[in-house]
Amino acid sequence: MYLTTYIQCLRITMFIFFTFxxxxxxxxxxxCFLSFVFESSVDELFVNN
Structure with a gap:
């Protein structure tokens, strides 16, 4: 019980730390990833149509 709570708090702390x-x-x-995916999807849409 305490261990899972500790891991959960640690995960949230690490997430906030990495985010900031x-x-x-x-x-x-x-x-960059979004633009790449969006461009490739747009290309596929144009190629399919």
């Missing part, structure tokens, strides 16, 4: 420290880098990587 790597926010810019993650956002840039995520935007």
């Amino acid at each position: 420290t790597l926010n810019v880098r993650l956002r840039s990587v995520f935007m």
